[in-house]
Amino acid sequence: MKTDLTATRVIPILGDPVAQVATPRLWNAVFSDAGTDAVCVPIDLPSQGLGAFVDWVRMARNVPGFLTTIPHKAALAGACDRVEPDARILGVVNTIRRDADGMLVGEMFDGFGMMDAIEATGTVVSGAQIAICGAGAAGGAIAIQAIRRGAKVLHITDMAPARAADLIARLSVVGQTELHVGIPQVADIVINASPAGSPGEAPPAFPAALTDGATCVADALTDPAETALIAAARAGGLRVVTGTDMAAHQAARMRAFLGLQEAVAGPR
Amino acid sequence: MKTDLTATRVIPILGDPVAQVATPRLWNAVFSDAGTDAVCVPIDLPSQGLGAFVDWVRMARNVPGFLTTIPHKAALAGACDRVEPDARILGVVNTIRRDADGMLVGEMFDGFGMMDAIEATGTVVSGAQIAICGAGAAGGAIAIQAIRRGAKVLHITDMAPARAADLIARLSVVGQTELHVGIPQVADIVINASPAGSPGEAPPAFPAALTDGATCVADALTDPAETALIAAARAGGLRVVTGTDMAAHQAARMRAFLGLQEAVAGPR
Structure with a gap:
């Protein structure tokens, strides 16, 4: 032996x-x-x-x-x-x-992955106004990390508005971020964390004026990673984060958690 | 999905x-x-x-x-x-x-692997006289397949002779092979299925006259695969089967059993 x-x-x-x-x-x-x-x-x-x-x-x-x-x-x-x-x-x-x-x-780790990826583009989350579509587990995880990293205002929309309201009730204990159900007029960071934009699904219900005025547009989808939301933002010269980017950052966090590589930089 | x-x-x-x-x-x-x-x-x-x-x-x-x-x-x-x-x-x-x-x-599958490897050298098991050193699980498995493939006489030796006797009692129901505890004067096939020949262990107790007169000499050890027993048989121009050969044949049987490749040729 x-x-x-x-x-x-x-x-x-x-x-x-x-x-x-x-x-x-x-x-x-x-x-x-x-x-x-x-x-x-x-x-x-x-x-x-x-x-x-x-x-x-x-x-x-x-x-x-x-x-x-x-x-x-x-x-x-x-x-x-x-x-x-x-x-x-x-x-x-x-x-x-x-x-x-x-x-x-x-x-x-969905929230860590998305927020790490957004910050990696040079976008500042602290003090930002953020809009999220999708109040499921991914949207909730992203919202938690947005709050922990000091977002100023967070709007969450969902096909089922009650689900967004339920999530906001759970998020109220996390930090000082101002929380709202719905879609804002303006946001620095716009994030899709819903199935909207998947093959056969309508895109997320963000108005063009909202995304056009953002600093960074992100989408958690990986199939396709290049969604209509991402393509429009990219064409407009905005910073973009795809589901593939998010997944890579999330995976690094997960491996660090399992002791498989050195811990990544950034907040826990 | x-x-x-x-x-x-x-x-x-x-x-x-x-x-x-x-x-x-x-x-x-x-x-x-x-x-x-x-x-x-x-x-x-x-x-x-x-x-x-x-x-x-x-x-x-x-x-x-x-x-x-x-x-x-x-x-x-x-x-x-x-x-x-x-x-x-x-x-x-x-x-x-x-x-x-x-x-x-x-x-x-130890017995299948060893007997497939021996037969792959062109050695005929049916009607053969076989000597095995080692009455543990590997030696037992090899003995069973030797009997199933029609060996005429099988001798089994072990550092603990009672263990060899116990194994022979269990083997008596398998087939028609003549079974003995001990080391024979002559054998066609000589097999080590014991730890003898491992680093720090004495080689198996086969006399040189026995191995010199054999057609095929086999050793189940893989560390080293080139044991003194194998080296001497190889030098004497005999057919040899190493633990590595046995393992390769055994693995093919195991994968076939698990449905991972086509069934190998040979008896079950």
């Missing part, structure tokens, strides 16, 4: 389905480039398998944690021993770390 | 420890060469995690099964819903297939 060896670290990503998820390909390319002895693998698991999955991961020495996508984000928030602040507000996790004592710690 | 996609198939190999196991590297090279969308990953799991591991694998749609090494081979034989004939005799498995209904079927 060679005791000086360490097994390749394995990071599963759970989904149902999971075949559409690009994370294993993207992460494995990063591991390969960085010379990191780790592999991300998809696991196509129905909800009934989550309890057993969590139980063995607690004991697996070369599994630093795992990722999850639809539909397991809420169930796994409940299965964690501890959830970090953003996940606690949202009730969903997308990354679960296994600590040395077997404890599972969850967090939701 | 893209329903035409299939998630990469994931084949874990469980051990405690598992870092020393070459299987992920070897299998992933085969998958890469063959264009098979599958990945083998090590999982370093203590015995307490086996129950939960088995439970989630039953439900994981892109996990066709898993492999195991020391010390989980016996515990997992007990966890299978069905064990194939060789594994049933030995009470150990090294490969567990998940069938579409979630049932787990286990088998032990």
Whole structure:
């Protein structure tokens, strides 16, 4: 037995389905480039398998944690021993770390990823007026990080206005940002965090005057990443953040959380 | 949701420890060469995690099964819903297939691998006289396949003679081969399936007259694969089978069992 060896670290990503998820390909390319002895693998698991999955991961020495996508984000928030602040507000996790004592710690990184990507364009979030379309888990996570990073005013719109109102009620404890349901007249940063703009879906209901006057326009969609919203903003010379940009920043946060690379700069 | 996609198939190999196991590297090279969308990953799991591991694998749609090494081979034989004939005799498995209904079927492939490798040298097992050193799981598995393939006489020796006697008692139901404890005067095929010849261990207790008169000499060791036994046989112009040869043949059987490639030729 060679005791000086360490097994390749394995990071599963759970989904149902999971075949559409690009994370294993993207992460494995990063591991390969960085010379990191780790592999991300998809696991196509129905909800009934989550309890057993969590139980063995607690004991697996070369599994630093795992990722999850639809539909397991809420169930796994409940299965964690501890959830970090953003996940606690949202009730969903997308990354679960296994600590040395077997404890599972969850967090939701969509907000970190989007706000890191926006700040990487040189756009200042602190003091900004921000408009978000979509009050689901992604929109909520983005809103939390906008508040934590000092946004002055935040408007949230959703196809279901009650959902936006519910989210704003949960966000009121996070910080000092002025919160509104709806679409503002002006904003520095305009963000789509809804399915609007996906193939077969109408684009987000932002008026042209709003986006034209913004400093930065962002869209969480990755399929396509070049949405009509992004294309118009790019044509207008604005700073743009695509879903691919957001995903890259989010992934760096997730790997840092799992101890797979040095921590990234920026607020927690 | 893209329903035409299939998630990469994931084949874990469980051990405690598992870092020393070459299987992920070897299998992933085969998958890469063959264009098979599958990945083998090590999982370093203590015995307490086996129950939960088995439970989630039953439900994981892109996990066709898993492999195991020391010390989980016996515990997992007990966890299978069905064990194939060789594994049933030995009470150990090294490969567990998940069938579409979630049932787990286990088998032990050491014997298939060694006998396939010996036959691949042109050596005829049917009617042969065979000497095996080592009455553990590997020696037992090799003995079973020697009997199933029509060996005429089989001698088994072990540092603990009682262990060889116990194995022979279990083998008596397998076939018509004449079975003996000990080392014969002559043999067509001489096989080491014990740790003898590992670094710091004495070589197997086969007399030179026995190996010199053989047609084929085989050794299950892979570290080193070129043991003193193998080197002497090679120098004497005999057919040789190394642990690396055996492992390659065994792996092909295991992948076929898991539905990962076409079935290999040869007896089951």
